[in-house]
Amino acid sequence: xxxxxxxxxxxxxxxxxxxxxxxxxxxxxxxxxxxxxxxxxxxxxxxxxxxxxxxxxxxxxxxxxxxxxxxxxxxxxxxxxxxxxxxxxxxxxxxxxxxxxxxxxxxxxxxxxxxxxxxxxxxxxxxxxxxxxxxxxxxxxxxxxxxxxxxxxxxxxxxxxxxxxxxxxxxxxxxxxxxxxxxxxxxxxxxxxxxxxxxxxxxxxxxxxxxxxxxxxxxxxxxxxxxxxxxxxxxxxxxxxxxxxxxxxxxxxxxxxxxxxxxxxxxxxxxxxxxxxxxxxxxxxxxxxxxxxxxxxxxxxxxxxxxxxxxxxxxxxxxxxxxxxxxxx
Amino acid sequence: xxxxxxxxxxxxxxxxxxxxxxxxxxxxxxxxxxxxxxxxxxxxxxxxxxxxxxxxxxxxxxxxxxxxxxxxxxxxxxxxxxxxxxxxxxxxxxxxxxxxxxxxxxxxxxxxxxxxxxxxxxxxxxxxxxxxxxxxxxxxxxxxxxxxxxxxxxxxxxxxxxxxxxxxxxxxxxxxxxxxxxxxxxxxxxxxxxxxxxxxxxxxxxxxxxxxxxxxxxxxxxxxxxxxxxxxxxxxxxxxxxxxxxxxxxxxxxxxxxxxxxxxxxxxxxxxxxxxxxxxxxxxxxxxxxxxxxxxxxxxxxxxxxxxxxxxxxxxxxxxxx
Numbered sequence: 001x002x003x004x005x006x007x008x009x010x011x012x013x014x015x016x017x018x019x020x021x022x023x024x025x026x027x028x029x030x031x032x033x034x035x036x037x038x039x040x041x042x043x044x045x046x047x048x049x050x051x052x053x054x055x056x057x058x059x060x061x062x063x064x065x066x067x068x069x070x071x072x073x074x075x076x077x078x079x080x081x082x083x084x085x086x087x088x089x090x091x092x093x094x095x096x097x098x099x100x101x102x103x104x105x106x107x108x109x110x111x112x113x114x115x116x117x118x119x120x121x122x123x124x125x126x127x128x129x130x131x132x133x134x135x136x137x138x139x140x141x142x143x144x145x146x147x148x149x150x151x152x153x154x155x156x157x158x159x160x161x162x163x164x165x166x167x168x169x170x171x172x173x174x175x176x177x178x179x180x181x182x183x184x185x186x187x188x189x190x191x192x193x194x195x196x197x198x199x200x201x202x203x204x205x206x207x208x209x210x211x212x213x214x215x216x217x218x219x220x221x222x223x224x225x226x227x228x229x230x231x232x233x234x235x236x237x238x239x240x241x242x243x244x245x246x247x248x249x250x251x252x253x254x255x256x257x258x259x260x261x262x263x264x265x266x267x268x269x270x271x272x273x274x275x276x277x278x279x280x281x282x283x284x285x286x287x288x289x290x291x292x293x294x295x296x297x298x299x300x301x302x303x304x305x306x307x308x309x310x311x312x313x314x315x316x317x318x319x320x321x322x323x324x325x326x327x328x329x
Numbered sequence: 330x331x332x333x334x335x336x337x338x339x340x341x342x343x344x345x346x347x348x349x350x351x352x353x354x355x356x357x358x359x360x361x362x363x364x365x366x367x368x369x370x371x372x373x374x375x376x377x378x379x380x381x382x383x384x385x386x387x388x389x390x391x392x393x394x395x396x397x398x399x400x401x402x403x404x405x406x407x408x409x410x411x412x413x414x415x416x417x418x419x420x421x422x423x424x425x426x427x428x429x430x431x432x433x434x435x436x437x438x439x440x441x442x443x444x445x446x447x448x449x450x451x452x453x454x455x456x457x458x459x460x461x462x463x464x465x466x467x468x469x470x471x472x473x474x475x476x477x478x479x480x481x482x483x484x485x486x487x488x489x490x491x492x493x494x495x496x497x498x499x500x501x502x503x504x505x506x507x508x509x510x511x512x513x514x515x516x517x518x519x520x521x522x523x524x525x526x527x528x529x530x531x532x533x534x535x536x537x538x539x540x541x542x543x544x545x546x547x548x549x550x551x552x553x554x555x556x557x558x559x560x561x562x563x564x565x566x567x568x569x570x571x572x573x574x575x576x577x578x579x580x581x582x583x584x585x586x587x588x589x590x591x592x593x594x595x596x597x598x599x600x601x602x603x604x605x606x607x608x609x610x611x612x613x614x615x616x617x618x619x620x621x622x623x624x625x626x627x628x629x630x631x632x633x634x635x636x637x638x639x640x641x642x643x644x645x646x647x648x649x650x651x
Contacts (some may be wrong), residue, residue, distance in 0.1 A: 008431050042513040042515060042516075043484075044510065103460055110523075147602050149602075176584050177370045177371060177540060177603075178370075178540070178541075178581055178584040179580070179581070179584045179598050179599040180598070180602075181596075182584040182585075182596035182598040182599075183598035184596060185586075185596055186595065186596060186598065204513055204514065205587075206514070206516075207543075207586040207587075207588050208586050209587070210586060210592050211586045211592055211594075211596060230592070232591060234592070241615075244515060245514065245515065246588075247518075248514040248515045248517065249514055249520040249543070249588050250514075250517075250518075250521070250541070250543030250544050250546060250547045251543060251546060251547075251587065251588050251589060252542035252543040252545075252546045252570065252582060252585050252587065253546060253570060253571060253587060253589065254546050254566050254567045254568075254569065254570025254571040255546070255567065255571070256546065256547065256548075256566065256567070257546070257547060258518075258521065258525060258548065259514070259517070259518035259521065259547060260518055261516075261517035261518040261519035261522055262516075262518070262519075265483050265485065265486075265516075266443070272405060324376070
């Protein structure tokens with residue numbers, strides 16, 4: 001059974017001038033223990049809103065979030081029930097999520113679930129530092145004494161203090177140098193495998209998600225357009241948007257590959273296009289696309305795709321080939 | 330003759346503990362119509378070495394060396410002359426167009442101010458030029474864009490506007506400092522294609538400063554890898570990125586996910602962290618993190634030497650191609 005289940009989540013915000021906008025328009029994702037789920041998409045596609053809904057930082061306007069069978073309710077003034085503490089969030093910016101005026105050790109100790117003796121707490125704090133690859137003496141220092149990558153590891157250590165079973169990570173690798181990014185990516189994979197943690201990893205960097213995630217969900221303008229095993233999705237993207245995202249990733253191999261640009265921009269979520277939300281930017285769009293919204297349906301290999309080119313239950317095929325076959329008919 | 334020839338560039342910045350060296354003897358040249366890529370981690374001196382050319386360093390900075398641009402040494406020009414030359418012949422684009430564009434001035438005003446000052450165009454001619462520039466960077470609907478303000482555009486469109494402003498006086502050299510770092514990959518690809526087209530169509534030289542070897546690999550012709558204020562390896566893009574010879578270049582590439590490599594391949598992080606200016610290790614600055622370091626690396630600064638069409642600053646050279 002999945003540890004974290006988001007079912008048909010809708011997140012809406014009030015906008016001063018133009019009423020309500022729908023940042024997430026019905027998205028479902030589940031994360032099992034020991035599984036790493038990647039969530040990718042351009043900025044403004046609603047992935048951070050979905051993450052916030054997953055941990056109860058925003059109240060969904062529709063749908064349910066369940067964690068180990070309990071409904072996740074929005075955070076209020078009262079402390080979280082103990083069962084929900086095992087679901088933790090790591091923010092993008094460790095510069096603002098750590099308190100600059102308190103030592104790392106005391107910030108980690110705050111998050112420990114079992115009080116225990118002072119000595120036991122100190123020992124646990126040192127252990128947490130080591131789990132994330134910092135020296136045990138890190139506890140005695142302040143956040144500013146660490147680099148960005150190390151600070152992100154401190155932030156992860158703090159969530160581990162709560163003995164979580166699922167972590168939601170919102171762009172944890174952005175703004176880090178390549179080497180620090182590699183260290184952190186390896187740490188996340190290690191934590192998931194060794195502690196059996198489920199991870200929901202939100203990132204705009206597909207190349208890194210490919211290395212880390214077992215399954216990937218691709219999000220566009222508030223909806224999931226494709227979901228499936230990372231390897232298969234990368235080899236043969238079914239949705240034209242997934243294909244465009246993968247084609248835009250530069251290759252650091254010196255061969256001079258010029259990435260493909262996706263024309264146009266992410267539309268205003270307050271006024272999403274009719275039918276398939278991607279149709280104005282899709283190179284394969286045909287007459288049905290602006291009229292009807294394609295549902296997310298299972299393909300023969302178990303993946304999910306929401307594209308009129310991919311009929312339910314069919315063998316997966318590249319969108320370009322299906323588009324050509326269609327126009328030849 | 331190269332468009333830009335930099336020799337022995339050394340930059341020291343004032344800090345609480347006196348002058349700190351941030352660029353320590355850097356040589357490079359940029360040819361006409363080429364994209365020259367400068368890569369390195371944050372704090373490696375890549376941005377400072379460019380700001381030095383334009384006289385944009387903070388107050389009290391000390392600069393040595395020579396910077397020949399079109400035959401003149403920029404470091405020896407009077408401030409007013411430098412502004413004239415750099416304002417017209419060198420354009421600059423920064424990472425975050427939100428901070429480099431003026432929020433209260435219309436796009437048209439920001440485009441025309443520049444061309445009227447440096448090219449002496451009248452108001453009407455300047456306005457025509459503004460629309461032309463926005464067309465050139467493929468901004469949709471340039472006629473109405475000139476009347477709009479920066480906040481009305483998305484990040485990618487703002488970067489296109491910043492590039493249009495940098496191109497306003499038809500510069501010979503464009504310095505682009507992390508121009509795509511704040512953008513989505515899909516938008517980044519568009520900016521890279523734009524720079525590539527401008528270089529081909531306008532014979533523009535581009536210095537592309539980036540921490541992202543993928544970005545550099547897409548459009549750079551020649552590249553330099555910076556570490557702790559020095560160049561450790563430079564040469565043609567394909568040679569340096571496909572067969573890196575310096576242990577640092579190799580380590581940077583191993584840390585990156587390669588879109589075409591096997592996904593189960595583990596990313597290899599570089600041990601330790603880059604040194605901060607003011608506490609650069611003696612000898613080769615990379616030696617504390619280098620698995621191949623020998624005694625001489627700890628003692629002597631390795632010179633950047635020419636080997637088979639590239640330049641390399643590593644006495645060990647563990648990846649020699651036979």
